[in-house]
Amino acid sequence: MASDIETKTDSKEEKPAANIQSPYFKNVRGFFEGVTLGTRFSFRFFREIIRPRYEFNEFLKQSYLIGYRSLPLVAITGFIMGLVLTIQSRPTLAEFGAESWLPAMVAVSIVREMGPVITALIFAGKVGSGIGAEIASMKVTEQVDAMEVSGINPFKYIVVTRILAATIMLPLLVIAADAVSIYGSYIGVNLKGTVSFHLFFLQVFQALSFSDVFPATIKTFFFGFTVGLIGCYYGYNSNTGTEGVGKAANSSVVFGSLAIFIIDMIAVQLTSIFN
Amino acid sequence: MESIVAEVNHIKKSFGTKQVLKDMNLKIEKGENLVVFGKSGSGKSVLIKCLVGLIEPEDGNVILFGKDITGLKESELNLVRKKVGFLFQSAALYDSMTVRENLEFPLRDLKKLPREEIDTLVLDVLKSVGLEEAIDKMPSELSGGMRKRVGLARTLILKPELILYDEPTTGLDPITSKEISHLILDVQKKYNAASIIITHDVECARITSNRMMIIKDGISVAEGTFSELSESKDEWVRSFFK
Ligand SMILES: Nc1ncnc2c1ncn2[C@@H]1O[C@H](COP(=O)(O)OP(=O)(O)OP(=O)(O)O)[C@@H](O)[C@H]1O
Ligand SMILES: [Mg+2]
Numbered sequence: 001m002a003s004d005i006e007t008k009t010d011s012k013e014e015k016p017a018a019n020i021q022s023p024y025f026k027n028v029r030g031f032f033e034g035v036t037l038g039t040r041f042s043f044r045f046f047r048e049i050i051r052p053r054y055e056f057n058e059f060l061k062q063s064y065l066i067g068y069r070s071l072p073l074v075a076i077t078g079f080i081m082g083l084v085l086t087i088q089s090r091p092t093l094a095e096f097g098a099e100s101w102l103p104a105m106v107a108v109s110i111v112r113e114m115g116p117v118i119t120a121l122i123f124a125g126k127v128g129s130g131i132g133a134e135i136a137s138m139k140v141t142e143q144v145d146a147m148e149v150s151g152i153n154p155f156k157y158i159v160v161t162r163i164l165a166a167t168i169m170l171p172l173l174v175i176a177a178d179a180v181s182i183y184g185s186y187i188g189v190n191l192k193g194t195v196s197f198h199l200f201f202l203q204v205f206q207a208l209s210f211s212d213v214f215p216a217t218i219k220t221f222f223f224g225f226t227v228g229l230i231g232c233y234y235g236y237n238s239n240t241g242t243e244g245v246g247k248a249a250n251s252s253v254v255f256g257s258l259a260i261f262i263i264d265m266i267a268v269q270l271t272s273i274f275n
Numbered sequence: 276m277e278s279i280v281a282e283v284n285h286i287k288k289s290f291g292t293k294q295v296l297k298d299m300n301l302k303i304e305k306g307e308n309l310v311v312f313g314k315s316g317s318g319k320s321v322l323i324k325c326l327v328g329l330i331e332p333e334d335g336n337v338i339l340f341g342k343d344i345t346g347l348k349e350s351e352l353n354l355v356r357k358k359v360g361f362l363f364q365s366a367a368l369y370d371s372m373t374v375r376e377n378l379e380f381p382l383r384d385l386k387k388l389p390r391e392e393i394d395t396l397v398l399d400v401l402k403s404v405g406l407e408e409a410i411d412k413m414p415s416e417l418s419g420g421m422r423k424r425v426g427l428a429r430t431l432i433l434k435p436e437l438i439l440y441d442e443p444t445t446g447l448d449p450i451t452s453k454e455i456s457h458l459i460l461d462v463q464k465k466y467n468a469a470s471i472i473i474t475h476d477v478e479c480a481r482i483t484s485n486r487m488m489i490i491k492d493g494i495s496v497a498e499g500t501f502s503e504l505s506e507s508k509d510e511w512v513r514s515f516f517k
Contacts, residue, residue, distance in 0.1 A: 137370075138369075138370070140365075141365045141367055141370075142363040142364065142365050142367040143367050143368075143369055143370070145324070145329050145361075145363065145367065146361065146363055146367035146369075147369075147380075148329060149327055149329065149356055149359065149361045150356070150357075150380065150381040150433075151353035151354075151356050151357055151381075151384065152380070152383070152384075153349075
């Protein structure tokens, strides 16, 4: 059995197009081929986005599906994140007698790091995989071909709209998640002892500065763009066949999540240089 | 030669090391139904995808309505494609749209068309495949045969001059298959379009074909009318008709 699988992948290596579809790059050559094709794919996105025609209605529809439909999930996880972070931090701060710093500390860690990264990861899991699977299945069922035959540019209609929607909706989702999360933290603070709503938010807003909020918001655009791009890339280049759909969804999540951490690391370095 | 609608000259196409089309030639005239037979995997779908430029052949050329489409700019290619209807093997209905939206989709470039006119076009074409009641359904709510018919309606809405049918009856029961075959015949009469019909279905070929072609290993091995080929001396050719 095992050798069967081996020969199968070997024969696929003849064609680069099939090689990039393996969820984990098998070798160095495959990796660089993947990077090259991925870069070309993103260049094509920038080329197509500036040229008419503009698929504005489809963009709005995708924004609704990608953004609004993810709101409940993002809000619930945000709330729990704020609550748990607060409950977990309290004993440590209490040891130093610094319990009054709790709102400030939690707010800063949520806005700077936890909110963007956790929301983006959930976004990659829900939206990235959804995009990958949907486009791959459109490919399998020849819908992409059908579009092209009727004279409509499928890259514009399917890919550009989704990447753009993901880029714009994720920052909005992160803002929502941050807000709910800080509210969760307020509940967490009030589980033991009482802090008035007014005082809590006064402390939160005093703790947050422009240099916390601005870089964190900028990086979420990159998160959104990358998740959209990776999902579309794996969907659009998937193997024709039903197993291609599963692989596309899987690769979208794996590489989307990985990319989020890499971008986050770069963003942290850049922010610390500029500060 | 005015009446030649499409022409394929010596095209070759391989995927990886596998050569799917070796030296394909094909000509089709206005108002003619050409049925193509061939084993599964013999490259029939690849052939008609080359014909509309979905797949680019490595060698040879494709001429549609007197225009060589190899190396044509996208905008020019799209103009030619507007005259071609393609019924995909899987019907290729857009999952996220209703039947009505599916049918309106090819019309979206004709923006000047008033709303009422679009509605009549959609209804007319649905009526001609006998599915008016399905207009507001989603593709997932339709049976296989209904999907094929909606797919056919969508290819007909632009009144194409050349229609490519990729296995229109595969996976359908004999009665529905027959209905679809007669539908293809009706379309030929009504629109005077040329059609290439890919199928394994002998009954469908008998009903619809004016001329037939059999392909094997990437080349065309036999051509003729239905009765000529079904009584061919070649055992292999005859075996398709059993
Ligand atoms: N995009 C592609 N990438 C790689 N190989 C392909 C591609 N499209 C087709 N092929 C290969 O080309 C060969 C011919 O495929 P094609 O779909 O034309 O067969 P077919 O004659 O239509 O068969 P069927 O009757 O089953 O539809 C197959 O072996 C298939 O694996
Ligand atoms: Mg086929």
